[in-house]
Amino acid sequence: MPELPEVETVRAGLSKLLVGKTITEINFDWAKSFPNAPSDVDNFALHAKVTQVRRRAKVLMIDLSTDYSFVIHLKMTGQLVFRSANKNFGAGHPNNSLVGSLPDKSTRVIIEFSDSSTLFFNDQRKFGWVKLMPTTQIVELDFFKRVGPEPLTKEFTSKLFRQRAMRRKNSNIKSVLLDQSVLAGVGNIYADESLWGAKIHPSTPVIDISTRKLNVLRDEIVYVLQLSIDKGGSTDKNYVDAEGKKGSYMSFSRVFRREGLPCPRCGRIIIKTRVAGRGTHYCPGCQKPPKNN
């Protein structure tokens, strides 16, 4: 589910809603969603205040006054939904929400605060997780050691993108964009969207893409990610923000989930195929396949 824009939207929402609140109780129903010992909760989370909510790549961090943090990965279907006291919306509430009253059958972790507000971690497919760990140890996680630059910082120059992409110069560009060690935060939606923007076929080996086109691709990545953040992310199936609201990027999508529809640039019919083991959308008119393919 969530890629950089969705996780960033959740982060911004939680930052407004949670900072300063004090944790009073934590419950969970699935050990893999929250693999900590109960004593960790007692010692490092109960009575702690939320100091900050951060994001790196697709990972969220909720920092606590105990110098511990919740490190959270939403994977495909994770949601973090906040409910203030006495505002547990029922199904059908006209608030642009996909979620009804909580907890529901997908709720894995429940964090309650001293003002009776609650944060629900829901995850239909149980791939996601919440881990409580010392804040300073987060950067020591293997994922954090390997992960590439944040695409929405000025560090992410055309030159850096080209250098890191060329580490996998013989690989197809789609799998390189999905490789979190090349750059952080791009997933299946924004890989397809940015490749369309740069008029590059997803199967093209990096080595066969000109410097000029790689520079365009870098700009398209930045463009689609920022546009999606402005739209509150993409809700294809499950994604909602911290208030349970859907994002609207999908109505701006040019190729993703638009198979069978005309390309907004050239009018050819968008094709869905499989590249790098993932469903992949592209326009056969303006994204020409590599010659030897």
Add this chain to the structure above:
DNA sequence: CACTTGACCTGTCCGC
């Protein structure tokens, strides 16, 4: 090494 496949899970959709 680099790439592909399978695993982790549940739910939905499609064809028979």
Add this chain to the structure above:
DNA sequence: TGCGGACAGGTCAAGT
């Protein structure tokens, strides 16, 4: 209406 299979936005481990 039921059943089997394919598929879904992510990542990691194992296999080729």
